[in-house]
Amino acid sequence: MAALTVGLGRLGLPERGNWRPIATYISSKPCRQILNRSSMQLALEPASLSTAVSYPREGYSRPIPLFAIVLVALAVHGPLLLMQLPAGSFDTNFHIFFASHYAHHWFDPWNEKWFAGFSQTTYPPLTHQWIALLSNVFGLKMAYMVVQLIGVLLLPVGVFRFARIWVDDRSASHAALGSVFLGALAFLVYQAGQLATVTSAALYLNALPYFYEWMTEASGGSLIKGIVVSWTAAAAHHVTLIFGLVLFAGPVLWVAWLDARDERVPGSVAGVISRAMIFALLVGAGVAMVLAPYWLALIQHPIHQIPIPHDSRANFLLNSITGINYFVIPYGALILALPFIVIRGASSPRLRPLLIGFWITFIFGLGGTTPLPRLLLGRAYEILTFERFTFWATLMAMPIVGVLVVELMDRFHAKAAAGLALAAVTTLGAALWWLAANPFRPAGTTDVDPVIAFLNRDGHDAFRYITLGFGSELAKVSTYANAGSVDGDYNSARLLPEMTHYGSAQLTNAKFYGSSGMAALRAMLSHANRYGLKYIFVHDPYYEPLLTFVGWRKIETFGSGQITAWSKDDVPPAHKMESDAVPAPWEGLLWGTVPMAVSLLAIFLELLLPVRRRIPVPVEVPARAEQPYVA
Amino acid sequence: MKFVLPIILVAATLVLMALAIFGVGQSAGTVGIATGSAVPGLGSKADTSEQALGSFLTDIRRRNWDRAYSALSKTSSVDEPSFIQEWTGSNGSLRTFSTLETYEARPLHATSDDAQMRVRMRWTTPVGPVEDVRDLNLKHEGDVWKVVWPKFTAPTVPAQVIPVNYLRWDLVNGGADDGWGSRNVDAPRVRIISMNAVDSSEGAVVMGEVVNEDTIPAFVNVNATLVDGAGKAIDDESSFDKIAHVLLPKQVSAYRIDFPNIGLKNVKNVRMDVKATLVPASADPVIGVMDQKVDPDAQGKSVLRGQLLNESGQTVNIPHVIASFYDNNGRVIWVSDGYVDRALLPQTSEPFAVEIPKTLASKVQNFHVVVNQYSLGKS
Amino acid sequence: MQPKNLSDHSVLDKSVLAPAAQPASVLDDSVSADAVLKDSVLKEDFALKGRGFKPRRKYRKIDRGLSRCGRILAATRMQPWLLVWVLGANLGQVCAAQDIHAPTSVPAGEDTHFTTTGSDKATFYLVGPGVSSKSDVELAQGVRIPAQSVRNAGNYLAILCSDTCRSATFYVTPAQPATLTLRVHPSRVPVGQNDAVSGVALPFDQFHNLVIAPYEVNFQLTSGNSSVMSRAVRTLSGIAWFRTSSGKNTGILQVNAALNAVTSRRAVQQVASDPCNLRIKGQRTSKGIMVETEPVRDCSGNPVPDGTIVTFTASSENTKSSVDAPIKRGIARAQMEAPGATTISAASGVVMGNDLRIGAQP
Secondary structure, eight states: OHHHHHHHHHTTSOTTSOOHHHHHHHHSHHHHHHSOHHHHHHHHOHHHHHHHHHOTTOGGGSOOOHHHHHHHHHHHHHHHHHTTGGGGSSSHHHHHHHHHHHHHOTTOOEETTSTTSEEGGGSOOHHHHHHHHHHHHHOHHHHHHHHHHHHHHHHHHHHHHHHTTTSOHHHHHHHHHHHHTOHHHHIIIIIIOOHHHHHHHHHHHHHHHHHHHHHHHOOHHHHHHHHHHHHHHHHHOHHHHHHHHHHTHHHHHHHHHHHHHTTSSSSOHHHHHHHHHHHHHHHHHHHHHHTHHHHHHHHHSOOOSOOOOOGGGSOTTTOHHHHIIIIIHHHTTHHHHHHHHHHHHHHSTTTHHHHHHHHHHHHHHTGGGSSHHHHHHGGGGGTOOSHHHHHHHHHHHHHHHHHHHHHHHHHHTHHHHHHHHHHHHHHHHHHHHHHHHOTTSOOOOOOOHHHHHHHTSTTGGGSEEEEESOTTHHHHHHHHOSSOBSOOSOGGGOOOHHHHTSSOOOGGGGGGGHHHHHHHHHHHHHTHHHHTEEEEEESOGGGHHHHHHTTOEEEEEETTTTEEEEEOTTOOOOOOOOOTTOOOHHHHHHHHHHHHHHHHHHHHHHHHSOOOOOOOOOOOOOTTTTSOOOO | OTTHHHHHHHHHHHHHHHHHHHTSOOOOOOSSSOOOOOOTTOSOOOSSHHHHHHHHHHHHHTTOHHHHHHTBOTTOOOOHHHHHHHHHOSTTOGGGGOEEEEEEEEEEEEOSSEEEEEEEEEEEOTTSOEEEEEEEEEEEETTEEEEEOOOOOOOOOOOOOOOOOOOEEOOOOOOTTSTTOTTOSOOOOEEEEEEEEEEETTEEEEEEEEEEOSSSOEEEEEEEEEEOTTSOEEEEEEOTTSSOSEEOTTOEEEEEEEEETOOGGGOOEEEEEEEEEEOOEEOOOOEEEEEEEEEEOTTSOEEEEEEEEEOSSSOBSEEEEEEEEEOTTSOEEEEEEEEOSSOBOTTOEEEEEEEOOHHHHTTOOEEEEEEEEEOTTOO | OOOSOTTTOOBOOHHHHSOOSSOTTHHHHOHHHHHHHTTSHHHHHHGGGGGTOOOOHHHHHHHHHHHHHHHHHHHHTOOHHHHHHHHHHHHHHHOOSSEEEOOSEEETTOOEEEEEEOSSEEEEEEEETTEEEEEEEEGGGOEEEOGGGGOSOEEEEEEEESSSEEEEEEEEEOOSEEEEEEEEEOSEEETTOTTOEEEEEEEEETTSOBOOSOOEEEEEEEETTEEEEEEEEEOBTTBEEEEEOOOSSOEEEEEEEEETTEEEEEEEEEEOOSEESOOEEEEEETTEEEEEESOOEETTSOBOOTTOEEEEEEEOSSOEEEEEEEOBTTBOEEEEOOOSSEEEEEEETTEEEEEEEEOOOO
C-alpha cells in the first residue's frame, strides 16, 4: 500500500495526498482482474515504479536473468571446484568414500571398510550414487566436484523461485544472485564439505514453489513436480527434509493460507489446507518408500550413542573463535542486514511467516548460544550439528535481502551496486580466507599414498587398521585401501560398543574428544585381537606414548617420518564380524534403484513440464515506509 | 505488529542468550582447539574466591596464559614463562601432552581477605585421564580475588659426564642358507610365574607376574580367557598397559587383566596365554625406585609412594610405574599402575604414587615396583 | 580293433567319441580342467577355440572327450590327478590300433625308452607331477622320454594316439640323495638341559624329491673342539632324527648330519643357565650405597650374559628401594639410597642372592 502511495507520488501526483483509498481499490481483487500483470506489478512495487519512471534504461532496474545468475555462480564456484578446493574439507573424503562403495557395489550397501562393517543405508545415497555414476567419466574426486557444482548451481535457481513466493521478480533475482556469495554456502562447500546438505537444500527450495502453487492454484503439474523434487531432496539428505518441512514449508503454508484468506490467490483457505495435507501425505509416503532401508536401519538401531561434542553447540558469546567460525563467517555482510530483515519482515503481513521461520532457524543456528534448540530438540540436540541451520537461515533471509538490495539500488544506484558487490565479495572472500586461518581447519593434506600402498601389499589387508591424527584423510585411505578399519568417519553408523559407549567420534581424532576419545581408543586397542586390528598409522606423535605402553611397536616410517606404522604381533587375521545390521538383498535393490530413479524422474519432469508463469504476489510495503529505508 | 514483532523477536533473542549464559549448562566442546574467549563483559567475574578460581582455571583450560597470569596475586613470585611451563610441562613429559579437561574446587578455609581452595583437576592425556589434586591460596586484592602462585623450580641437571656402556640387542634376520636355518632365532622363553583371579568392584581381575627366562629381551603380551562350566569362553582380555611389555633377560613384571562387568561366580577356569616376541631393546635407562612406602594420602586413601631416580644419562619422558602387592603368603593380591607427569631427567628423581584399594590395604605385606618408560624417538 | 589286454589298457568309451552335446568351448569354462591343462601342449591346441580356432581333425576326438572330462571335473571339483586317471581310463579304451609298453618304474632324471607296436606315426602325451608334454613319434621306433621330463618322483601317465589312443602308467622313483635338509631345535638352549636339543634330517635327490628309501644318517654334535654326541640313525620314510642334552659350556653347538658324502650343518647357541650363587657386596658412598654383584655365573660356571637383570632391593625400617640393574661385563651394580640400617638383597629372575646388612650411617 505504501509502495503504491509512494509510486503514485513519484508519478507527479501529490506526495502527501491521501492515496490510500485509491490504493486499496487498486489492490482489490476486482481491480486486479482488470489490470494486466505488468501494470499491476508496476502499481504495487514502489521500486519498480520509481525505477521505471526515473531510470527506465538502467540495467539494474530489471530482474537479472536467471541464466545470468547461474553463469555468475558457475564463474565464481566453478574455478574453485575445478581447483578441488573442497578436497581439504571435513566431509569431502567421506562422501567420496561412500561413492566409491557404490561404484564397486551398487546394490550392496553393506560396507566392510569401516566399523568392521556398516550399512550405507544409514545415509541417503543420491549424491553418492551420482558421484559413483560420474566417476566412470571424471574419476571419484572430480565427480564429487561436478555433483557439488550442480548443487551450487541449483541453489540460486531455488532461491530465485523460493523468493518469488514472497517478493517480486527483481528482488528475487537479487536474492538469487546474493545466494551465490553467501558465506554460509562457502562455509558448507569449502570448509565443511556438506555436499548433501547443500544439494538437498537447493532441491528443496526448488520444490517449495510447486508446493505453494499446488496449494493456491491446485495445479496438478505442480503437485507432481513438487512431490518428485521433494523425494529427490529427501534422497539427497534426510535431515534437510525433516527440518525443512517445519522451517521452510511451514512459512510457505502460512503465506498460502494468508493469500487465500485475503483472496490474493484463487484457492480458498480450506482448499489450501486440504491440498497441503495431500501434498504432505504424498511426500511422506514417497519418502518412506524412497528411504525405506534408511528408516528400517534407524528403527532397528536407534541412535543411542553417547553425545559427541561439537563446537557448533557451543555458546558463541563465550567462545569468540567459535562465534567467528559459526556466526560471523557464515553470515558475513548479512549481519548488517539483520535489522532490515527484522523490521521489513515484521512490517509486511506476507513476510511475517518468512521472518518467523528465519528467526527460528537463526536461533537454531546459534547452537548453544541460546537454550532454545536444546529445549526443543531434546536428545536430538546432542546428535545434530548446527552450522546447517545457519545456512538455512541465510537462505530464508534472502528474499527480504533481495528487497533491501532493490531499495538500495533504487536509491543509491551505482554506489549501491558497488557497495553491495563489495559486501558480497568480501563475505565470500572472508569465508575462503577463513579456510586457512581458522583453528578448526582440517589438518593439512597428508600424503597417505604410502599408507594405502602398505595396506595393499604383502597380505596386510588380511588385518584391520586404524589411523590416528589423520582427520578426514581417514576416508581417503579407506577409499583406496583394500583393508578394513574399525574406525570410520560417520558417527551414525557406529555400532561397535567400543565406540558408542564413549562420547567421541572418530578414533583418528580421539584426542580432540578428551578423556572420552582416549577411552574409546583404549577400549578399541584392548580388543585389537578380537577385531583383527593389527596396524595403526600415526600422524600425530601425541598417540605414540599410548601405543608404546599398550604393546604396539613401530615397524615402518613413511614420508620423512610424518607417518609411522605400528603393529602388534599376536593379532590374528580379521574375520567377518556378525551383525544384524546387514541390509536384506531387497533393501540393496531398493536402495540402488529408487533414489536414482526419483532423481531422474525429477529431471525428466522439469524438462517435460516447463514452468508455468505464475502471477506474482507482490510484497505489501507498509504505509509508513514513505521514506525509503536504508539498512 | 510491525513494531511489536521486531521488539518481541529481539527481546526474545536477548533473553534466550542471557539464559544460556547464566542459566543453562553448556555443551562439552572439543579439546585442544582454541575456541577463544568470552565476549568482553560476559566473562566470569572474580568477586568471590570461587569465581576467581573458576575464571583462572577456565583460562588455564583454554590456554589463555596472559589472562591467567594476570589473575595471579602480586605476591606471587613467579614469572610468566615459568608459570606457563609449570602448566604445559617440558622435556616431552606427559604434561606436555596433557590438556586440563575439568576441575572441581572446594574451599578448605576462607576469610574476607584470603582463602584456601582444594582443586581436583582432571587432565586428558594420551595414556588416559590423570587426576591431580592441588591446594591453592587466594587473596582479596582491591575489588577482586587473586590466586597466589608459589614459585616453581624446575629441576636442573648439572653439567656432568656419565659413562654409558651401550648395552642393547639388535635383531638381524638371517637367510635360509646360513647355519641357523630358515627359522632364524626362536622366540624368547617367557613364563607366567604366578596368577590370581579376584572379584573387584568393577569386575573380575586376573593378575600375577611373568618372567623372561631367556637370555634375550622379549616383547610380552599376556592374555586371559575366562571359561565357564561348559567350557565356553565368557570373555577374553589382555594385560594392555598393566604390564611392562619389554622384559630384559630375567626381568619380572606384574600384569593385570581386567574383565569389566564380569563376576567370577560363573567362571570355572581361566585360560592364560603369554605371547613373546624377540625385539631389539636397550638395557638403558636404569631407573631406581627409592623410598617406597605405603602411606595414607590427604584424602585418606592408601597409596604406595616413592621416588623414581634416573640413574642413567638419558631423559625418560614418561615413566610408568607398575606395582604388585603381595599378602603374607607371597601371593599377588593387587596390581596398580600410574604415570608420572614430569620427565625424569638424568640423575634426578621425581615422586610417584599409586593407589591401593581400600579393601586390600590391610592385607598388603610386601610390594614390588617395576618401571616402564617411554622416551621420545625410541619406540 | 578290439582291445587286447584290458587289464593293462582300457579302451575309451565309444560314447565319448560321439559328437559332444555341448560346444567344445565348454572346456574353457571348466576351471579344474583348465588348471590341469595350463601351460601344457594340449592347452595350446585347444585354447584358441574361443577365437574361432578349429582343432586339427586328429585332435577332435580327444577334444570332445576332454571337454566331457572337464565338465565333470568342473562340476565335482575333483583333483587334477583324478583327471589323469579319467583320461587314462577312457582314452585307453579307444587305443586298440597301437600299443605302448612302459617299465613299472623309472629313476628320476634318467633317459627312458618305451617300446611301441605299430608302424604309423602317432602322437605321444606324457602327463605327470608338474609335467605335461606332447611329441610326434614313429611307432616303429618306440618312444624316448628325455631325462628332464621325468625329474619329479610320482605316477606318470603315457598316452599314445594314432587312430585310437592307448595309455600306460609308470612310477618315477627318487634318485640318489644329493642334499640333506637338517632342522634343529631350538636355536638357543641353556647349558645342562636334558633332551633340550632335537634335530631332523631329510635326504633329497638333486631334483628335490624326498628320498624314501632307507639310508643311514650320521649326526655329530660338537661344542668347541669336543664332541658332544655322535649317532648313526637310519631314515624311516625319508626321515632321521635325534634328541640330546645340551652341553656344559656356552657357545656354538655345531650339529652335523652326513649321509655318505652329503652333509649338512646347523648351529645352536648354548647360553648360560640361571644364575647360581648370586652374591652381592656394597659400600657406602656420598650418594648412598653402591651395591654390586660378584661376577654372575650359572651353576656350570658360565658367565651370565650381559643385559641380564638383577633386582637389588634395599629394605629399611619403613621404606624400601629397588633397582633393576642389568649385568654389564659380568657384574650388576646399582646406587641405592638407604640412610638408616638397611638390608640389601638381590634376585635375578626367580633366583635369590644373599642378603647384605648395612648399619645406620653415623
